Amino acid sequence: xxxxxxxxxxxxxxxxxxxxxxxxxxxxxxxxxxxxxxxxxxxxxxxxxxxxxxxxxxxxxxxxxxxxxxxxxxxxxxxxxxxxxxxxxxxxxxxxxxxxxxxxxxxxxxxxxxxxxxxxxxxxxxxxxxxxxxxxxxxxxxxxxxxxxxxxxxxxxxxxxxxxxxxxxxxxxxxxxxxxxxxxxxxxxxxxxxxxxxxxxxxxxxxxxxxxxxxxxxxxxxxxxxxxxxxxxxxxxxxxxxxxxxxxxxxxxxxxxxxxxxxxxxxxxxxxxxxxxxxxxxxxxxxxxxxxxxxxxxxxxxxxxxxxxxxxxxxxxxxxxxxxxxxxxxxxxxxxxxxxxxxxxxxxxxxxxxxxxxxxxxxxxxxxxxxx
Amino acid sequence: xxxxxxxxxxxxxxxxxxxxxxxxxxxxxxxxxxxxxxxxxxxxxxxxxxxxxxxxxxxxxxxxxxxxxxxxxxxxxxxxxxxxxxxxxxxxxxxxxxxxxxxxxxxxxxxxxxxxxxxxxxxxxxxxxxxxxxxxxxxxxxxxxxxxxxxxxxxxxxxxxxxxxxxxxxxxxxxxxxxxxxxxxxxxxxxxxxxxxxxxxxxxxxxxxxxxxxxxxxxxxxxxxxxxxxxxxxxxxxxxxxxxxxxxxxxxxxxxxxxxxxxxxxxxxxxxxxxxxxxxxxxxxxxxxxxxxxxxxxxx
Numbered sequence: 001x002x003x004x005x006x007x008x009x010x011x012x013x014x015x016x017x018x019x020x021x022x023x024x025x026x027x028x029x030x031x032x033x034x035x036x037x038x039x040x041x042x043x044x045x046x047x048x049x050x051x052x053x054x055x056x057x058x059x060x061x062x063x064x065x066x067x068x069x070x071x072x073x074x075x076x077x078x079x080x081x082x083x084x085x086x087x088x089x090x091x092x093x094x095x096x097x098x099x100x101x102x103x104x105x106x107x108x109x110x111x112x113x114x115x116x117x118x119x120x121x122x123x124x125x126x127x128x129x130x131x132x133x134x135x136x137x138x139x140x141x142x143x144x145x146x147x148x149x150x151x152x153x154x155x156x157x158x159x160x161x162x163x164x165x166x167x168x169x170x171x172x173x174x175x176x177x178x179x180x181x182x183x184x185x186x187x188x189x190x191x192x193x194x195x196x197x198x199x200x201x202x203x204x205x206x207x208x209x210x211x212x213x214x215x216x217x218x219x220x221x222x223x224x225x226x227x228x229x230x231x232x233x234x235x236x237x238x239x240x241x242x243x244x245x246x247x248x249x250x251x252x253x254x255x256x257x258x259x260x261x262x263x264x265x266x267x268x269x270x271x272x273x274x275x276x277x278x279x280x281x282x283x284x285x286x287x288x289x290x291x292x293x294x295x296x297x298x299x300x301x302x303x304x305x306x307x308x309x310x311x312x313x314x315x316x317x318x319x320x321x322x323x324x325x326x327x328x329x330x331x332x333x334x335x336x337x338x339x340x341x342x343x344x345x346x347x348x349x350x351x352x353x354x355x356x357x358x359x360x361x362x363x364x365x366x367x368x369x370x371x372x
Numbered sequence: 373x374x375x376x377x378x379x380x381x382x383x384x385x386x387x388x389x390x391x392x393x394x395x396x397x398x399x400x401x402x403x404x405x406x407x408x409x410x411x412x413x414x415x416x417x418x419x420x421x422x423x424x425x426x427x428x429x430x431x432x433x434x435x436x437x438x439x440x441x442x443x444x445x446x447x448x449x450x451x452x453x454x455x456x457x458x459x460x461x462x463x464x465x466x467x468x469x470x471x472x473x474x475x476x477x478x479x480x481x482x483x484x485x486x487x488x489x490x491x492x493x494x495x496x497x498x499x500x501x502x503x504x505x506x507x508x509x510x511x512x513x514x515x516x517x518x519x520x521x522x523x524x525x526x527x528x529x530x531x532x533x534x535x536x537x538x539x540x541x542x543x544x545x546x547x548x549x550x551x552x553x554x555x556x557x558x559x560x561x562x563x564x565x566x567x568x569x570x571x572x573x574x575x576x577x578x579x580x581x582x583x584x585x586x587x588x589x590x591x592x593x594x595x596x597x598x599x600x601x602x603x604x605x606x607x608x609x610x611x612x613x614x615x616x617x618x619x620x621x622x623x624x625x626x627x628x629x630x631x632x633x634x635x636x637x638x639x640x641x642x643x644x645x646x647x648x649x650x651x652x653x654x655x656x657x658x659x660x661x662x663x664x665x666x667x668x669x670x671x672x
Contacts, residue, residue, distance in 0.1 A: 085571075086569075098585075113572045157566075157570070
């Protein structure tokens with residue numbers, strides 16, 4: 001690994017966001033965001049629509065002027081520069097290719113804006129088109145390309161200036177499944193080879209988790225957690241993150257010695273440092289639960305549904321006293337009958353306790369209507 | 373078999389007739405007011421003039437030969453120059469106006485467009501007379517110039533060719549602004565952002581993205597202004613004082629004064645053909661520019 005939060009912390013981060021806040025009228029889109037992104041990092045901003053991730057990206061690009069806070073690139077304030085002077089390139093969600101220019105003219109656009117010589121422009125455009133495998137289509141107009149090809153052109157246009165920092169706004173959302181998987185790999189490869197820092201905005205957690213070195217989870221304009229994908233999944237720090245990333249059984253109760261005390265009097269064992277009595281939630285991933293005979297295990301209930309997924313099956317168990325069915329993943333051969341009584345053995349070592357912060361909810365959360 | 377066939381064609385006919393109540397009025401309207409007059413004009417252009425108007429049905433091409441007369445060629449040339457000048461000025465005024473309106477906040481845009489169209493709600497002649505009040509030697513503009521001490525003598529403005537151009541620009545400016553506005557406001561705002569992000573200054577963004585993408589709208593606006601300006605005969609008459617003879621005046625005079633219907637028809641026909649040619653060229657040009665917008669091969 002050449003990048004990641006541990007190895008880069010020694011040097012100065014490439015991009016620093018310092019208590020960045022922004023609002024649209026009375027709607028606050030960003031609440032004091034502090035974030036460091038290292039050089040050569042593949043970083044994802046993940047969150048539901050309206051969480052402020054696009055506002056954040058547009059603030060870095062210079063299309064939004066944040067009300068408070070600072071954006072530093074290499075330690076230099078970026079906020080003072082107009083959008084067209086920022087050494088940051090962006091790939092737009094709609095690709096925003098110039099319909100009146102050919103593919104090669106689109107790619108050349110940024111170099112020509114810099115006033116590069118004709119020979120250099122031709123050489124670098126040629127290289128960029130080769131990288132994305134569209135050399136044959138150089139003379140075509142964007143309207144004559146497929147969605148995947150257009151996306152590649154947008155990418156080539158954004159990287160041809162070799163920016164230190166490349167912003168990608170929902171880069172894969174307009175592509176169909178198969179092309180998307182290809183492009184995910186290609187983006188990773190490109191980022192690695194070009195040694196650029198990528199900041200991707202996405203609402204698709206799979207996309208973020210599979211591509212990014214680190215992911216920042218945003219909710220209602222606040223950073224919930226910034227971590228590696230593995231850590232986000234295995235050690236969520238807030239209830240929102242636990243709920244948003246992957247599937248989880250969220251058991252709400254109060255913190256007690258050695259675990260979470262549920263309303264029905266049961267205690268779900270988990271290590272935690274929360275003060276006793278605070279509202280808290282036990283996070284149990286479906287694969288950290290094993291089925292056992294009726295009456296044994298931490299919880300017991302009735303199987304209400306099973307979903308065969310190939311190698312594994314998902315089993316929904318209705319546990320008396322819990323509002324939602326409990327989900328667990330089992331090997332396909334062990335699927336119990338619907339309606340049968342089962343016990344659930346929860347792996348206490350992998351159970352995470354987080355504070356239930358919904359009551360202390362953000363004032364902006366309810367009125368958050370800004371779409372990203 | 374014959375019975376079957378007639379039943380089938382009968383059903384087809386019924387289906388065709390069912391559309392008639394909807395299509396009928398439009399088709400009738402088009403036939404009576406467009407097809408018939410054009411057909412009449414076309415036919416008249418190839419016959420000799422009648423003594424008191426009308427035509428003598430003797431086939432001739434003389435009417436077209438007369439068009440080569442330097443006298444008439446001069447009128448055509450002057451018409452093209454004056455209509456062209458009006459179009460050019462309307463473009464220079466209309467483009468910034470349309471750009472400005474398209475960048476306004478949404479609720480102000482509607483208001484601005486209504487303001488652009490407002491003059492159309494007043495009678496055409498009244499508005500033309502208003503210009504006479506403004507432009508004449510004792511008019512407001514001359515009064516103003518003299519009050520400011522810019523001139524001591526009134527400047528002759530009314531009944532000059534520039535006055536005709538001013539009148540035409542005023543009359544047809546909305547026809548320039550509207551297609552330009554439609555074109556500019558439908559441009560994807562992300563294109564401007566993309567160009568900015570790639571390092572273009574606001575001026576370069578305008579020159580390389582906004583302007584070329586609005587070219588079809590500008591062309592449409594130019595045709596919308598040029599075509600009626602070529603045929604207008606009221607403004608040259610009232611503001612130009614009848615001293616400036618344009619092709620519109622010439623055609624009208626052939627029919628109403630000279631009573632030479634066939635020559636008037638020939639003039640009208642040639643002008644119509646010329647304008648149709650312009651429209652075709654405009655279509656071609658727009659398609660070439662917006663080719664990227666309409667996906668053809670890739671998505672088909």
